[in-house]
Structures are given as structure tokens and as C-alpha cells.
Amino acid sequence: MSAPPPALDLTAIRADFPVLCQRVHDRPLVYLDNAATSQTPSAVIDTLRTYYETYNANIHRGLHVLSERATAEYEAARRRVAGFVNAAHAHEVIFTRGTTEAVNLVARSWGDAHVNAGDDILLTELEHHSNLVPWQMLAKRRGATLRYVPISPEGRIDLEAYARMFGPRTRLVAVTHMSNVLGVITPAARIVQIARANGVPVLLDAAQSVPHLAVDVQALDADFVAFSGHKVLGPTGIGALYAKEAWLEAMDPLFGGGSMIRTVELHESSWAGLPEKFEGGTPNIAGAIGLGAAVDYVQNVGIDAVTAHEDALTERALAMLSDLDGVRVLGPQDTTDRGGVISFTVDGVHPHDVGTLLDADGIAVRAGHHCAQPLMRKLGVAATVRASLYLYNSPHEVDALAEGVARAKAFFDEH
Numbered sequence: 001m002s003a004p005p006p007a008l009d010l011t012a013i014r015a016d017f018p019v020l021c022q023r024v025h026d027r028p029l030v031y032l033d034n035a036a037t038s039q040t041p042s043a044v045i046d047t048l049r050t051y052y053e054t055y056n057a058n059i060h061r062g063l064h065v066l067s068e069r070a071t072a073e074y075e076a077a078r079r080r081v082a083g084f085v086n087a088a089h090a091h092e093v094i095f096t097r098g099t100t101e102a103v104n105l106v107a108r109s110w111g112d113a114h115v116n117a118g119d120d121i122l123l124t125e126l127e128h129h130s131n132l133v134p135w136q137m138l139a140k141r142r143g144a145t146l147r148y149v150p151i152s153p154e155g156r157i158d159l160e161a162y163a164r165m166f167g168p169r170t171r172l173v174a175v176t177h178m179s180n181v182l183g184v185i186t187p188a189a190r191i192v193q194i195a196r197a198n199g200v201p202v203l204l205d206a207a208q209s210v211p212h213l214a215v216d217v218q219a220l221d222a223d224f225v226a227f228s229g230h231k232v233l234g235p236t237g238i239g240a241l242y243a244k245e246a247w248l249e250a251m252d253p254l255f256g257g258g259s260m261i262r263t264v265e266l267h268e269s270s271w272a273g274l275p276e277k278f279e280g281g282t283p284n285i286a287g288a289i290g291l292g293a294a295v296d297y298v299q300n301v302g303i304d305a306v307t308a309h310e311d312a313l314t315e316r317a318l319a320m321l322s323d324l325d326g327v328r329v330l331g332p333q334d335t336t337d338r339g340g341v342i343s344f345t346v347d348g349v350h351p352h353d354v355g356t357l358l359d360a361d362g363i364a365v366r367a368g369h370h371c372a373q374p375l376m377r378k379l380g381v382a383a384t385v386r387a388s389l390y391l392y393n394s395p396h397e398v399d400a401l402a403e404g405v406a407r408a409k410a411f412f413d414e415h
């Protein structure tokens with residue numbers, strides 16, 4: 001067994017996040033909405049500032065110093081992101097606006113070429129709308145059928161049912177790597193193995209996994225992996241699609257325009273090589289460079305140390321919340337194959353009211369359906385409160401959450 005990762009220096013880490021040292025409603029901010037958007041360290045803010053202050057320019061075009069530097073930093077960011085997920089080649093990373101755009105890119109560019117009437121696409125009952133609606137749209141365009149792998153009451157994928165669902169018309173598996181509602185970490189490597197044995201490619205929605213656990217796209221052997229920058233300490237409006245080189249070579253681009261062509265005639269064009277073919281138009285240059293700085297930050301802290309820290313906090317939160325009368329935590333009740341996304345309900349109190357009362361205590365959580373309406377229906381709830389952790393959260397903040405929930409419950413019990 002390898003040695004456990006070193007404990008995080010929480011004081012130093014928190015000092016890197018200016019947003020955290022503020023008061024909200026006259027209480028210290030307790031930020032527990034990381035599954036929606038994570039906070040931004042000074043290193044990323046400084047990188048964005050340096051970009052705009054010293055080399056803001058379009059890439060791949062100018063022959064001038066600023067443009068050359070912007071191009072070099074943009075491509076260096078691609079190498080950083082590729083390294084972070086262990087892609088074999090930097091050009092297997094396509095910058096997108098985020099997970100949603102990455103999934104839509106595959107649904108259009110790959111899906112329209114490979115999915116036909118009568119074909120099946122396998123999804124699971126866990127999916128975020130971003131890994132569901134694009135496939136519905138593809139299925140409608142092409143006359144294909146979506147089939148859903150069932151989950152257990154705590155949100156585990158039924159692997160036996162999954163293995164039985166493959167048929168001669170199965171074209172793709174699209175599955176989340178970590179649920180944004182239940183925190184369930186899916187057995188991605190096994191899922192890919194089973195799909196591979198059936199000759200079917202796999203897309204992983206890694207929006208919630210890439211920020212919180214080591215994701216090695218080569219070890220997982222996934223064909224497509226989508227994630228967002230703003231959940232991994234990066235800016236909003238930037239994310240990535242990792243795809244195996246062979247798929248990207250064979251796929252048509254989604255966006256036609258500048259920068260993605262080799263030659264343009266009046267009636268037809270030929271495409272640039274990878275990755276430019278998929279990045280038509282001026283991309284989010286600052287965002288990509290900021291994302292490069294963000295993954296560097298996480299790597300410097302150490303992703304295994306981040307996972308271990310979040311596991312300890314999750315364990316504490318699960319214990320404290322389940323100790324409260326009338327509070328029900330959904331999903332796995334321990335940290336085995338589970339991340340720090342904790343959904344719960346409070347008897348007799350609407351999740352939005354819990355969220356509002358927590359906000360009054362300076363505690364930021366999310367309440368609602370979390371862009372996973374079919375999953376909520378399956379779980380038999382309309383909405384949940386969701387607290388989601390990251391590397392800068394402390395045990396003290398978990399205690400504050402539990403105390404806040406207890407106060408909210410008591411308040412409604414009295415009124």
C-alpha cells in the first residue's frame with residue numbers, strides 16, 4: 001500500500017482564496033456550493049490579470065509579440081489540462097465552454113455520423129440534464145432510442161443490468177463519473193471495459209470527478225471525457241472535451257468559421273488539424289489560460305490529498321447530518337466510492353426554505369432539482385438541499401452546516 005497523502009495546510013489554502021474571507025449576513029462565509037461553482041485562487045486571478053494587463057491578443061493569427069505570447073500560453077494551458085487528466089496527446093484536449101458544450105459537440109459531431117434509426121444509446125438514471133438532453137436531441141434527429149441503466153435506491157449503477165443491455169444496435173454509452181446529486185462515484189473503468197467488450201464507445205461526464213479525484217483518461221480508456229473549468233478552481237465559460245485522437249481525426253467539426261480551416265473555397269473548405277478543427281472562432285483565451293493555472297494549483301496541492309481531505313469532511317458531514325432528527329441523507333451513507341456532494345431533505349421543511357435559512361447564517365448551499373429531474377423522480381423527491389465540499393472547506397464549516405440545519409428544523413417545528 002502506498003503512503004497516505006499528506007494532510008492539507010488548510011490555513012495556507014484558505015489564504016489563497018480571497019472570496020472566502022468575507023462575511024455574509026454578518027457571518028463568516030461558509031461556501032458549500034462547490035458542485036455548482038468552485039472558488040478561484042489568487043494564482044488564477046493573477047494569471048487572468050497578467051493576461052489582460054500584458055499580452056491580451058488573438059491567438060494563431062498575429063505576427064506580433066503579444067499574439068505570439070497569447071498563443072504560447074494558450075497551448076501551454078492545453079498541455080497542462082492534458083497532463084492533469086493524463087491524455088496521451090495535448091491535441092486530444094479541445095477547449096469548450098464547459099461540460100455542456102463538450103457533450104453537445106460529441107452528440108452532434110460524433111452522434112450524427114454514427115447513430116441511425118433503430119440504434120440505441122445507453123444512459124443511466126443518474127444523469128445531469130447536460131448528459132441527457134443532448135442525447136434526447138440526437139435520438140430525435142436520428143430516430144434512435146435512449147435506454148437507461150437502472151440504479152439502486154442509494155444510486156449505485158446496476159452493473160449486471162448494464163452488461164445485459166448491450167445489443168447489436170447499441171452505439172454509445174454516456175454516463176456520469178460522479179453524480180452531482182448523490183455524490184456516487186461510478187465504476188467508470190469497469191463500465192468502459194464492459195462497453196469495450198461489446199465494441200461500444202463511452203463518454204464520461206466528468207464534471208464532478210475531475211475536480212475531486214485523480215482522473216486518468218488513459219487508465220480509464222474512455223473515448224470521450226467532458227468537464228468544466230469553473231468546478232476545478234478555474235474561470236467560468238471554459239471547459240474541455242478529451243477525446244481519443246482517432247475519434248477526433250474522424251469527426252467533422254461542429255463550428256465552422258475562422259481558425260478551424262486549412263483552405264476555404266467559395267463552395268467548400270478543408271479542415272485544419274487537431275485541435276484547431278474543433279475550435280472555430282476566437283476561443284476563450286483568458287479562460288483557457290486561467291484553467292491551466294487552476295489545474296496547476298490543484299496539482300501542486302496534490303489531487304490525492306484533496307480527495308482524502310474531502311473524504312474526511314464527507315464522513316463528518318454524513319455522521320452529523322444523519323444524527324439530526326428528521327434529516328435524511330440521500331445516496332451512499334459512507335465514503336466508499338462517494339464524493340463530497342451531500343444531498344439531504346429535512347422533514348416538514350421545503351429544501352428552498354432550508355437553503356434560505358442557511359444563507360441567513362452565511363452558509364451557501366444549493367436547493368432544488370440540481371438539473372437532474374429524472375433522478376429526482378426516481379428518488380421520489382421534488383428537491384433536496386445539497387452541500388458540496390472542496391479542498392478549502394474545514395471541519396468547522398461542516399459543524400456550522402449541521403448546526404444551521406438543526407436551527408432551521410427547530411425554527412419550522414416551532415412555527
Ligand code: PMP
Pocket residue numbers: 035036097098099100101128130131176178179180205207208228239371
Ligand atoms: N454534468 C454534471 C455532473 C454537472 O454537475 C454539471 C454542472 N452542474 C454539468 C454536467 C454541466 O456543467 P456546465 O454547466 O459547466 O456545462
